[in-house]
Amino acid sequence: MELSSSFSQLPKISDISFSSSCAPFPLQIRYLKPHHKTLQNLGVFAVAVDPQELPKNSPQRLLKELAERKKTTSPKKRIPPKRFILKPPLDDKRLAQRFLNSPQLSLKQFPLLSSCLPSSRLNNADQTWIDEYLLEAKQALGYPLEPSDRFGDDNPAKQFDTLLYLAFQHPSCERTNARHVRSGHSRLCFLGQYVLELAFAEYFLQRYPRESPAPLRERVFGLIGKRNLPKWIKAASLHNLIFPYDNMDKLQRKEREPPVKSVFWALFGAIYLCFGMPEVYRVLFEVFEMDPEAEDCQPKLRRQFEDVDYVSVEFEGKQLSWQDVAAYKASSRFV
Incomplete structure (x- = not known):
């Protein structure tokens, strides 16, 4: 991500550098020296820093490592599909009707x-x-x-x-x-x-x-x-x-x-x-x-x-x- 802004008048400071933690990724804003003597084309650029390049004691880096460790140690439990959930048993009347309609009960002389x-x-x-x-x-x-x-x-x-x-x-x-x-x-x-x-x-x-x-x-x-x-x-x-x-x-x-x-x-x-x-x-x-x-x-x-x-x-x-x-x-x- 690159943001550009131009100012018509800036103090004569050779280099301006500051950081902000308002965004999810820290920003470093640097003042680039213009090639020309005039200050009309002066630009300020904001560059997103990779979280992996954060300092070791940075809170953002510690939170990221904690989230990654939680994914590997405690995976999210999956809910079993509905087809494996037990169905309520049939009542006696419907169960008896199912057996009576079975083709196996229609041939008593050919077991x-x-x-x-x-x-x-x-x-x-x-x-x-x-x-x-x-x-x-x-x-x-x-x-x-x-x-x-x-x-x-x-x-x-x-x-x-x-x-x-x-x-x-x-x-x-x-x-x-x-x-x-x-x-x-x-x-x-x-x-x-x-x-x-x-x-x-x-x-x-x-x-x-x-x-x-x-x-x-x-x-x-x-x-x-x-x-x-x-x-x-x-x-x-x-x-x-x-x-x-x-x-x-x-x-x-x-x-x-x-x-x-x-x-x-x-x-x-x-x-x-x-x-x-x-x-x-x-x-x-x-x-x-x-x-x-x-x-x-x-x-x-x-x-x-x-x-x-x-x-x-x-x-x-x-x-x-x-x-x-x-x-x-x-x-x-x-x-």
């Missing part, structure tokens, strides 16, 4: 299916995803495009549209922030993991009845290990539903594999609940085109025993297919 349904009815945001993507998912999996609610109440397939929607809402997508969606997907994912393990355990145990568990595990892992799941998802043309805004091939493994695994497991949880284990085999070997004889699915070389099934004699000398395993029923003498 396992009921436990995987959302705790509240789907809203408009859920219906938007269903209207946009559900037909594409059904077509890729080989299911009729008609709404599943055309089935009767005694048919678990009536809930297939809801479960199929939940299966694709992996933890990285936007809709998983809703509690009823997140809970439904996680339950389907939990169930689907063990449905797949049971399906392949049954398949490989009957196909290789004398093989030890170690190579059997390697066969299962070669088919449904997390590194191979993106390949099956892409083969079934379902990758665009999991990554609608990203190219799956350009994503890193840590960004690609967890969502694919979560959707893959939840998908088979939904299929098992609505259609049973035979449909699980159909989707695995027809839709995803899994090949147990592929070279990268074979176990390490070990000492092999002769694969002879002495229990299911009707399969002796015959290589089992997934249709045989899905439709197989033990003979009456073992029942």
